[in-house]
Amino acid sequence: MHFNRIQWYANWPESQAAFSPQAEVPITTVDDIIGVCPAFGTLLRRARAARRRRRVSCNTYEYYKRQLHQLVGWYTKNERLQTTDCYTIAHSALVDALDF
Numbered sequence: 001m002h003f004n005r006i007q008w009y010a011n012w013p014e015s016q017a018a019f020s021p022q023a024e025v026p027i028t029t030v031d032d033i034i035g036v037c038p039a040f041g042t043l044l045r046r047a048r049a050a051r052r053r054r055r056v057s058c059n060t061y062e063y064y065k066r067q068l069h070q071l072v073g074w075y076t077k078n079e080r081l082q083t084t085d086c087y088t089i090a091h092s093a094l095v096d097a098l099d100f
Contacts, residue, residue: 047097
């Protein structure tokens with residue numbers, strides 16, 4: 001079937017719907033964050049090990065929090081992890097891992 005230019009432009013939005021990217025699934029759990037950023041899982045394991053070795057101080061908490069900022073939150077390169085919800089989930093997991 002032959003389309004003239006006006007018919008083609010009239011049908012253009014429908015034809016592009018197949019090519020639009022799918023909406024990404026929002027990150028709602030710690031496992032989702034670890035799936036996107038495996039280094040966060042390593043950070044949590046190291047924090048749990050630090051808690052087992054010694055009593056966690058404010059300096060220890062700040063040390064792990066600085067590392068968290070590089071992986072999740074505003075300063076990360078991955079746009080999916082730059083949301084407030086992701087940071088809140090990750091920070092809560094870190095506090096639980098440190099038992100702080």
